[in-house]
Amino acid sequence: MSFSSRRPRQNLSAWAGVVPFLVFCLVFEIVPVVLLLLGSFTDKAGAFSLSNYQKISTPIYVRSFWNSIQLSGITAILGAIFGLLIGYAIFNLPSPRLREALLALSDVTTNFAGAPLAFAFIVILGSSGVVTLAFEQYLGLKLYPTFSIYSYSGLILAYLYFQLPLMILLIIPAFAGLRREWWESAHNLGANSWQYWRRIGLPILTPSLIAGVVLLFANAFGAYATAWTLGGSNITLVTIQIAFTVTGEVLHDPGAGDAMAMVSLLIMGVCIAIYQVANSRARRWAK
Amino acid sequence: MKKQNSIFSLVLIGIFVLYMIIPIIATYMFSIATKWDVSILPEGYTLDWYQTAFDHPYFSITLTNSFIVSFSAVLAGLFFIVPTTYWVHTRVPSAKPLLDLLMILPFGIPAVVLALALIRVYNFQPVARSPFLLISGCVIFSMPFMYRPVSNSLMAIDVHTLTESALNLGANTFQILVRVIAPNIMPGILSGALLVFATVFAEFTLANLITGASFKTFPLLLVEFTKRDGRVAAALSVISFTVAWIASLAILWVSGRGHKPTEEVVAAH
Numbered sequence: 001m002s003f004s005s006r007r008p009r010q011n012l013s014a015w016a017g018v019v020p021f022l023v024f025c026l027v028f029e030i031v032p033v034v035l036l037l038l039g040s041f042t043d044k045a046g047a048f049s050l051s052n053y054q055k056i057s058t059p060i061y062v063r064s065f066w067n068s069i070q071l072s073g074i075t076a077i078l079g080a081i082f083g084l085l086i087g088y089a090i091f092n093l094p095s096p097r098l099r100e101a102l103l104a105l106s107d108v109t110t111n112f113a114g115a116p117l118a119f120a121f122i123v124i125l126g127s128s129g130v131v132t133l134a135f136e137q138y139l140g141l142k143l144y145p146t147f148s149i150y151s152y153s154g155l156i157l158a159y160l161y162f163q164l165p166l167m168i169l170l171i172i173p174a175f176a177g178l179r180r181e182w183w184e185s186a187h188n189l190g191a192n193s194w195q196y197w198r199r200i201g202l203p204i205l206t207p208s209l210i211a212g213v214v215l216l217f218a219n220a221f222g223a224y225a226t227a228w229t230l231g232g233s234n235i236t237l238v239t240i241q242i243a244f245t246v247t248g249e250v251l252h253d254p255g256a257g258d259a260m261a262m263v264s265l266l267i268m269g270v271c272i273a274i275y276q277v278a279n280s281r282a283r284r285w286a287k
Numbered sequence: 288m289k290k291q292n293s294i295f296s297l298v299l300i301g302i303f304v305l306y307m308i309i310p311i312i313a314t315y316m317f318s319i320a321t322k323w324d325v326s327i328l329p330e331g332y333t334l335d336w337y338q339t340a341f342d343h344p345y346f347s348i349t350l351t352n353s354f355i356v357s358f359s360a361v362l363a364g365l366f367f368i369v370p371t372t373y374w375v376h377t378r379v380p381s382a383k384p385l386l387d388l389l390m391i392l393p394f395g396i397p398a399v400v401l402a403l404a405l406i407r408v409y410n411f412q413p414v415a416r417s418p419f420l421l422i423s424g425c426v427i428f429s430m431p432f433m434y435r436p437v438s439n440s441l442m443a444i445d446v447h448t449l450t451e452s453a454l455n456l457g458a459n460t461f462q463i464l465v466r467v468i469a470p471n472i473m474p475g476i477l478s479g480a481l482l483v484f485a486t487v488f489a490e491f492t493l494a495n496l497i498t499g500a501s502f503k504t505f506p507l508l509l510v511e512f513t514k515r516d517g518r519v520a521a522a523l524s525v526i527s528f529t530v531a532w533i534a535s536l537a538i539l540w541v542s543g544r545g546h547k548p549t550e551e552v553v554a555a556h
Contacts, residue, residue, distance in 0.1 A: 116489070243496060
């Protein structure tokens with residue numbers, strides 16, 4: 001504030017430099033989303049109406065929300081638990097080179113989402129996939145038809161492929177925040193390692209863990225390409241339903257698509273807000 | 288006790304590594320296998336599937352389209368996001384919270400929702416379903432990947448002293464940005480550009496919904512083949528993976544050693 005009262009003119013002209021970018025964001029992001037929001041509250045004649053929201057309270061749409069929330073929740077929690085364990089194992093590796101290599105692997109693989117990833121899982125776990133065959137020939141286990149890569153259990157495996165490395169990348173900086181001296185002091189005061197983790201380690205990691213879980217949840221909730229390539233229309237997820245209203249599938253009402261999009265934005269918004277709060281708490285410990 | 292712990296750790300890491308590389312190695316092998324559905328290893332090797340992919344009329348079209356969209360997003364990042372970030376850092380620090388917020392928003396908007404919003408609003412010619420609309424959507428969706436590394440690099444160097452010294456020597460803003468600031472934040476700019484390139488190149492959702500069949504990109508062709516011919520789909524996946532590998536390795540290389548790229552990827556997420 002002080003700066004605008006001191007040099008009002010210069011500041012105003014400096015703001016002018018940001019205008020093109022703001023206009024771009026308005027034109028291609030903010031205004032379309034706001035208009036979508038307004039549109040979701042109007043009926044076909046343009047009058048205010050909640051009919052679109054009534055439409056999405058029918059079983060098929062409720063089920064797609066439930067499926068999306070379940071899939072995102074399961075992969076976020078499994079990703080967080082295993083990401084924490086594997087992240088800790090990587091963090092404690094004696095060889096810095098190996099540590100770097102594993103971090104680089106996580107960097108690359110977390111970006112391998114979408115169609116190529118989905119196809120890679122069909123190659124290994126499809127009905128005649130490599131891993132499917134290996135299980136059958138060497139372990140005598142028939143994966144099909146109990147398991148199918150084209151079903152929800154398959155989707156969980158495919159989603160974990162990009163969730164796990166993301167969690168590892170998120171949690172490793174948090175381990176760096178756990179000072180050696182804390183463990184030493186706790187140990188000198190007679191704490192065993194369980195007590196150390198229960199009273200010191202985990203409480204310090206908690207904000208990072210929460211940040212990780214919500215980010216993973218949002219990451220899975222917004223995903224589309226992987227699920228679409230694997231399951232196509234057999235899988236009812238929110239993103240797939242919204243896409244149907246765009247591609248003009250007969251059964252799907254555009255109004256319902258707008259309402260679903262808004263509910264998704266709300267869910268994503270809550271995730272991002274929790275992430276921001278948890279992340280700023282986590283930063284207090286990070287060096 | 289300690290030993291057991293480290294064995295447990297190594298087993299965990301081993302399983303993780305297998306989980307991460309088996310799908311990729313299997314896809315590479317599947318793309319060069321003659322027949323591979325009864326035994327653990329392929330029965331023979333061939334490059335026929337690549338030949339079929341290359342000969343497909345849409346192969347070069349979709350590859351070109353994907354390069355057009357990815358390079359446009361990179362150019363928009365270089366000539367639009369980078370100068371704006373620099374400007375906000377040096378001239379309008381009061382706009383930084385707004386810029387940070389705008390750069391987080393794309394993560395809160397699922398690609399399907401962005402596509403739906405853009406299609407609804409721009410339903411008139413010549414913008415409707417045009418490559419231009421697709422590129423604009425891709426710029427929105429990928430701008431945080433450019434912003435984060437550049438913003439971090441700007442914070443790591445003394446932008447104010449550099450800017451003031453250059454001003455005192457008579458340089459104008461354009462000269463300062465191109466000849467003084469850009470060389471100092473080059474690793475940030477390069478990793479941002481590569482991240483933007485890699486994410487936009489692999490982008491499926493916006494392309495499928497906004498332009499669809501009228502301007503097919505490479506991932507669209509790949510998805511089409513997963514339903515038609517798995518062998519060719521494998522060859523196309525390998526090409527896609529290879530582009531992602533090259534971009535990622537280049538990011539690690541330009542960012543130098545240490546954990547910097549990791550932090551950037553995390554921050555960008």
